Amino acid sequence: MPPPAPACGDRPQPRESRVGSIDALRGVAILMVILVHVGQNVPRDSLFASWTPFGQYGVQLFFVLSAYSLCLSFARRPGGNDGYAAFMIKRYWRIAPMYYVALVFFFAVTWGLERRWPAGRFYTPTADYTSARVLANVLLAHSFVPSANNSIVPGGWSIATEFLFYAFFPFFLRLARWRPLLLVAVPAAALGVLALVLAWFSPSPGFGSGFAYCSLPNQLPCFAAGIALHLLRDSRLFTRALLAVGPLALFGLIKLHWLPWGWRVTPILCALAFGALVLGLGRLRLRDRGVLVHIGQCSYSIYCLHYFFVGLAVRPLARIAAGAGWNHTAIALAAFAFVAAGATLAASFTYRRIELPFIARGKRIAGRLGP
Numbered sequence: 001m002p003p004p005a006p007a008c009g010d011r012p013q014p015r016e017s018r019v020g021s022i023d024a025l026r027g028v029a030i031l032m033v034i035l036v037h038v039g040q041n042v043p044r045d046s047l048f049a050s051w052t053p054f055g056q057y058g059v060q061l062f063f064v065l066s067a068y069s070l071c072l073s074f075a076r077r078p079g080g081n082d083g084y085a086a087f088m089i090k091r092y093w094r095i096a097p098m099y100y101v102a103l104v105f106f107f108a109v110t111w112g113l114e115r116r117w118p119a120g121r122f123y124t125p126t127a128d129y130t131s132a133r134v135l136a137n138v139l140l141a142h143s144f145v146p147s148a149n150n151s152i153v154p155g156g157w158s159i160a161t162e163f164l165f166y167a168f169f170p171f172f173l174r175l176a177r178w179r180p181l182l183l184v185a186v187p188a189a190a191l192g193v194l195a196l197v198l199a200w201f202s203p204s205p206g207f208g209s210g211f212a213y214c215s216l217p218n219q220l221p222c223f224a225a226g227i228a229l230h231l232l233r234d235s236r237l238f239t240r241a242l243l244a245v246g247p248l249a250l251f252g253l254i255k256l257h258w259l260p261w262g263w264r265v266t267p268i269l270c271a272l273a274f275g276a277l278v279l280g281l282g283r284l285r286l287r288d289r290g291v292l293v294h295i296g297q298c299s300y301s302i303y304c305l306h307y308f309f310v311g312l313a314v315r316p317l318a319r320i321a322a323g324a325g326w327n328h329t330a331i332a333l334a335a336f337a338f339v340a341a342g343a344t345l346a347a348s349f350t351y352r353r354i355e356l357p358f359i360a361r362g363k364r365i366a367g368r369l370g371p
Helices: 015-039 047-076 084-116 131-139 157-178 180-200 216-229 237-257 266-281 291-296 300-326 329-368
Strands: none
Touching: 015 047, 015 180, 015 266, 015 300, 015 329, 047 157, 047 216, 047 237, 047 266, 084 131, 084 157, 084 300, 084 329, 131 216, 157 180, 157 216, 216 266, 291 300, 291 329, 300 329
């Protein structure tokens, strides 16, 4: 295939403030994900638990940021963009090694716990690690396999959805070179309609793990929003409209979240609400430092590992709190702080020792292919 079209835009961006804003928002996104998983394992009568379900939308914020940062990366690259093979190689080495570490890690931990406490249930039972499910996850193709989509690595569905988006991203850029609006309108409309048609006749899967909800067609509006933010950043009409619609979309998200069919439209509302958030925060001057920025830099490793800390402390702590009559909200906040701190500490190590070295290796391999 010929090399993809030039990036979404050619105007250079102020790197420090843009990257700092993106990393800070990634930090917000991963803290939202931790929030929902802690909330699922604490007493439901706490004030904390009543709001934690909205933390699941941290994944959609990740999707918006992923598409937006890819456009920024392409725009900063001198001399044109990578060929398709080089692009996919770099994307593979960016996410696959850490994902494989998480796959082996959760299997090993569960295997050890099951041997010690055979009657217990920890993460994904080792009996569910069938060859077909593991192979689908190794190939990062589990978005096509309902039984493997979210059953091996906790939260692994979003990794598969994102990797599938990578496969289409260069083609979207070719569309963008011709007509920027088509990049947003055509794929989002076609796949969105397909998703709604299929979803309408499928049982409601609920939020977070249903196969239809997790699919790329259903999540595509979030990716399209990230690309549109870059393509239309100079349009006053677009920016003003998005900043005006964003709060309304957030209100709609809160209201529709609880409805049985709400999952069919919440990705669209997330695209609008988080698009406005990225647009607004992107205007601030943020430096590439600070706790939230560091959490954002390590957010992928945190995402892969945080559920271990949820199982390590939150469930036992919730049981102790229930028996001792402790304040449930205080216990939930303490559990959230423990998971966030523990996962960030572990992720700081894996980010330096696993993510960064393999990212560099992917760039070297891709560099040998040429454009």
